Amino acid sequence: MVRAVKVDARTDVLIIGGGVAGLYAALRARALGLHVTLACKGALTGGSTYWAQGGVAAPLGPWDEAAHARDTLAAGRGLCEPRVVDVFVREAQAHVDAVRALGVPFAEDLAREGGHGLARVRHAFGDGTGRAVSEVLAARAHAAGVEVLEGAFARALLLGASGRVVGAEFLVGGGVRAVQAGGVLLATGGFGRVYPVTTAPPEGTGDGVALAARAGAQVRDVEFVQFHPTVVVSGGEGLLVTEAARGAGGVLRNAFGERFMLAYDAAGELAPRDVVARAIARERARTGDVTLDVSHLGEAAVRARFPGVHARLLREGLDVSRVPVPVQPAVHYTMGGVRTDVRAFTGVPGLFAAGEVASSGLHGANRLASNSLSEGLVFGARAVAAMAGDVTFEVPARRTDAPGLGAEGAARVRALVAAHAGLERSGEALRGALAALPAVEGEAGDRAAAEGGNLLEVARFLLRGALAREESRGAHVRLEFPAADGVARHVVQGTARVWAEPVEGLASAVE
Structure with missing residues (x-):
């Protein structure tokens, strides 16, 4: 739908999303003297960052950069962008030090998590690292003069006559508010809520991926969905038991009481998440419940x-300090998203993306534990560095579409994705799910309908990507293609109009 746009406010930099990437980017932009508006669909201290349990991974020093890169590349199963990984390991520590200086109370001891060869994960408040990062950065953002719009749902992006992204339209307070901007950063998180059972927060409905795609950006590798191995499912919700529990010595046992992980991987419980998740699924199918036991730690x-x-499991009647708890894999993190380069640029003028919404090239086919918060720091900062040199105001000429889907349709989407695009997939099932997806129900008039429309769009990307990837690699398994095909390739969907810095070796497969 095309229509004229009335602007209600103007800002140099508009950031959509209040997690680690958005908050840190806002602080970096304010330090450069830019006016910053940060909009988030819930509370500022909400979303995935707040609930992150594990920690922040960064090299222990320059001597550890090559090893951290190797661990990241190994987890990514050949699909990480080596240049992006190199940038990440060279810059992560400086940004972790910066947030420590801002007041994040990292503990002195370091943790080792799955896939890491060394203990290089910083944590705070025990398993409350995300909460510490979120609360400190949010307080700093307010103090720095960042204009914060809470409860503001981004329904559409604003486009200039040239196709440049020049702002966004929000549903807020029962009305519509259009904000013009010299540059827009998407930091909206992932799309875990396209599945019915997930550790993702309610905000994780793929809004940024859908917004960017409608503006002409490419999405890639959406089929790579990380199932966290150790989740307690209660009342249809996934309650995460942090990776660090296994790093601290937690043991997985099947229903026969057998410790089984060493039969699947020499690293045992510290194998990468995709390996552990599939091992747990197979042991559950073979023996019954799988439990995680940390009671021997005291x-x-x-x-x-x-x-x-x-504390959270005690509310469910489970005392993890005394008894093993039943765990199973559940959707946790989405590696794919809006394709970006090392500057967090999406290929569409004026539009950048950082954090879980982006496919930066860091994670490849499977994210290394605790690289996500540090990724938000590194690429949030890089986005601002690029945006600061190109603050360009253009009159909004139109906005992107805002398709809607009701609650029944959204539930149908989730059920189809869960049934046919879980830990293991098949071509027949994927084709059936694509054919059964519901149609949009007109323009979104409220947040729920807009989220439904976004879930539908992301589900289509996910199913098409999984169908196009005729191999098993990392977090994606095709039953009829049990091995990797030997050629690392990305599945790219959509056509970005501009790429100032192409990613080398990128192959496309579009349904």
Whole structure:
């Protein structure tokens, strides 16, 4: 739909999303003297960052950069962009030090998590690292003069006559508010809520991916969905038990009481997440419930190291410090998203993306544990550095479409994706799911309908990407193609109009 746009406000930099990438980018932009408006669909201290349990991974020093890069590349199963990984390991530590200086109370001891060869994960508040990062950066953003719009749902992006992204339209307070901007950064998080059972927060409905695609950006690798191995499912919700529980010595046992991970991988419980998740799924199918046991660490140690997990599971009647708890894989993190380069540029003038919404090239086919918060820092900062040199105001000429889908349709989408694009997929099932997806129900008039429309669009990308990837690699498994095909390739969907810095070796497969 095309229509004239009335502007209600103007800002140099508009950031959509209040997680680590958005908040850190806002602070960096304010330090450059730019006016910043940050909009988030819920509370500022909400979303995935707030609930992150594990920690922040960064090299221990220059001597550890090559090793951290190797661990990241190994987890990514041949699909990481080596140049992006190199940038990340060279810059991550400086940004972690910067947020420590802002007041994030990282503990002195470091944790080792799955896929890491060394203990290089910083944590705060035990298993409350995300909460510490979120609260400190949010307070700093307010103090720095960042204009914050809470409860503002981005329904559409504003486009100039040239096709440049020049702002966004929000549903807020029962009305519509259009904000013009010299540059827009998407930091909206992932799309875990396209599945019915997930550890993703309610905000994780793929809004940024859908917004960017409608503006002409490419999305890639959306088929790579990370199932966290150790989730307690209660009342249809996934309650995460942090990776650090296994890093601290937690043991997985099947229904026969057998420790089984060493039969699947020499690293045992510290194998990469895709390996552990599939092993748990197979043991559940073979024997029944799988449990995670940290009780041998002692009650005092469990309460001190994992206070959030301990308290949350106690509310479900489970004392993880005393008894093994039943766990299973559940959707946790989405590696694919809006394709970006090392500057977080999407290929569409005026539009950048950082954090889980982006396919930066860091994670490849499977994210290395605790690289996500540090990715938000590195590429949030890089986005601002690029945006600062190109603050360009253009009159909004139109906005992108805003298709809607009701609650029944959204539930249908989730059920189809869960049934046919889980830990293991098949071509027949994927084709059937694509054919059964509901149609949009007109323009979104409220947040729920807009989220439904976004879920539908992301589900289509996911199913098409999974169908196009005729191999098993990392977080994606095709039953009829059990091996990797030997040629690392990206599945790219959409056509970005401009690429100032192409990614080398990128192959496209579009349904």
